[in-house]
Amino acid sequence: MIRLLLADDQALVRGALAALLDLEPDLEVVAQVGRGDEVVEAARATGAEVCLLDIEMPGMTGIDAAAALRTALPGVRSLVVTTFGRPGYVRRAIDAGASGFVVKDTPARQLADAVRRVHSGLRVIDPDLAAESLMDGSSPLTERERELLTLALDGATVSAIAARVHLSEGTVRNHLSAAIGKTGASTRSEAARIALDRGWL
Incomplete structure (x- = not known):
């Protein structure tokens, strides 16, 4: 059994x-x-x-x-x-x-x-x-990019995301910019939706 x-x-x-x-x-x-x-x-x-x-x-x-x-x-x-x-x-x-x-x-x-x-x-x-x-293929996103896109799903601002993960706003922008490029999106919220739809988040 x-x-x-x-x-x-x-x-x-x-x-x-x-x-x-x-x-x-x-x-x-x-x-x-x-x-x-x-x-x-x-x-x-x-x-x-x-x-x-x-x-x-x-x-x-x-x-x-x-x-x-x-x-x-x-x-x-x-x-x-x-x-x-x-x-x-x-x-x-x-x-x-x-x-x-x-x-x-x-x-x-x-x-x-x-x-x-x-x-x-x-x-x-x-x-x-x-x-x-x-x-x-497998997800092109790094763990950090996944984390930040997940936070961006709720529409959080860059400053709010930076405060939450204890990074500078510039670092957060760089990671989100990389994720936007990897997903072919125009904005961080679009990148988050694409990543979610593909099962990457």
Whole structure:
């Protein structure tokens, strides 16, 4: 029996996934959480072997939860199951330690098979997203550029961003200018939207 943990902040989605996966004779949902920062402790407490993680969750993203699992419980596998099928997310999830990446409209039988394959040590990636990811390549942004663009998403001024990250305004402008160039955008807010759409943030 493969022991599963489901992490999704939408209770209805979580419940539906649990109901579908519990129908499989070799799968058992042993934990459900609604926050990313609850994943590691719940996996440890319940002996979960595979964690299905949504990307957008309060407390911690699914990608960060995959990285936390890899560090804290290296024997536990993670499978990102998300509505947000952005190619950039695939690379980030795999780099964080996820063993798979599928979208939520994956048929139940295929999802159960993905869980089994991940449990056995294989990697599973939605084929359409894998192809898009190869075409788009990996993110050209540095960690600092990602951080500053994320802050720019909310429309923060350069001075507000500089104060928040303890850098000079000139340094922030230089990083944002580089990010604008890499995304082909005209403004920092446009660059942030492009990066978000590609899954780079």
